[in-house]
Amino acid sequence: MKEKEKESVIKFVDFSFAYPSRDYIFKKLNFNFFKGERIGLVGLNGSGKTTLFHLIMGLLNPSGGKIEIFGKERKVENDFVEVRERIGLLFQDPDDQLFSPTVAEDIAFGPLNLRKNHQETKKILKETLETLGLAGFEDRITYNLSYGEKRLVSLATVWAMQPEILLLDEPTIWLDEGTIEKIVQILNSHPHLSYIIISHDKKFLKETTNCIYLMDNGKINKT
């Protein structure tokens, strides 16, 4: 394999993590994610898949070891500002992600935080909605959307930041087959995107990822 030439963008080194007064979820974890990889992550409920995503985004603090993202060690809150601008995390629950009254405003929130100007933001907004098949949704009220629509809009809010890596936490859960198919098509029509997908949907993972990792007992191994 040409793995040496590839750039490791997310690197866990002897990494440990435990929630307060509970047993370790990760103990001396070593894991590399390379640019261009599209991987699926499976594992039992409570095995720490979501926790791993939150650690990458700097929402939780490690108990030991280190984490390198984009070639730099990330330790304090400020280190993660750049990470959050370049990696997009799709939360499991769309109600956690959407907080603005209208779809347009929620999607614009990220690009505006990246200091895109008004015209650029409007352009990104339009392109994102078209890519995700949501044209015409601009002025819809976010809390009146159906669950499937909320999930697609959540994906749009992350997509609009044009991230280099996507972290998708159970993107297909409770979605009908048509909507799942739509997500498969969107992901497959962007072959340069790297991502990690947490999912229990084997068919979906087969269609969208190159390789599946199993998380078990705080270790991540290829299956």
Place this chain on the structure above:
Amino acid sequence: MIKEKFSEGDSFFHKLDPRVKIIVALLFSVIVAVSDKHTSLWGALFLAVAAVIVARLRTKEVISRLLVVNSFIFLLWLMLPFTFPGEKVYTLGSLGISQEGIKYALLITIKSNSIILVGIAFLSTSSIFNLVHALRHLHLPDKLVQLFFFTYRYIHTIHSEYIRLNNALKIRGFKPQTNLHTYKTYAYLVGMMLVRSYDRSKRVYNAMLCRGFKGKFWTLNHFVSKKADFAAGIVMISCIMGLVLLP
């Protein structure tokens, strides 16, 4: 769901630039609050009623809002006439009703009702989000604007958590009665509501961080001030100034 009942419509006030509305409503409230001339206050009440009529809101809903405020004012009417020192106009047993007391209570009633009516006509006719944007454009400090927005946003969250939990109780046959079981259940409900809303607010905040939030809100839609908005503002401010100059 907390409805912004008055924010939809197409009257003059619905179309007016929210910045103008905020400034005029603020000026009006301050002037009415400090004024104690009866002519000015009756004038203010007249303007406030006129504004509500122009805003074409449903009379029934406006009255139901006024009733809430006036139920507090009613308590003042129960106390003030009997306790305020002044010339007695009527005696009820050992209690005397003073003329000054009645005047004072009337003054408070007119003041509060005019301010509330203007609030309804000027502020409720914009959606909360537009008001938030307007406040930001008026250069109110970011922290205050966020406090205002998130208070609204999380009242909403707590309310929807309440509905969810309440439904969970209902589908298992819970009927509120006067007994320990009911009190205990409600105590759990309130406790659970707080914990869950807190957790959710944390998750929403995390989601915001992940999208590059650094403590500042940037707006997508900017207001375009038309000459008509400016002119309307000037006319309304002149009316308010006129109130002050009334004899």
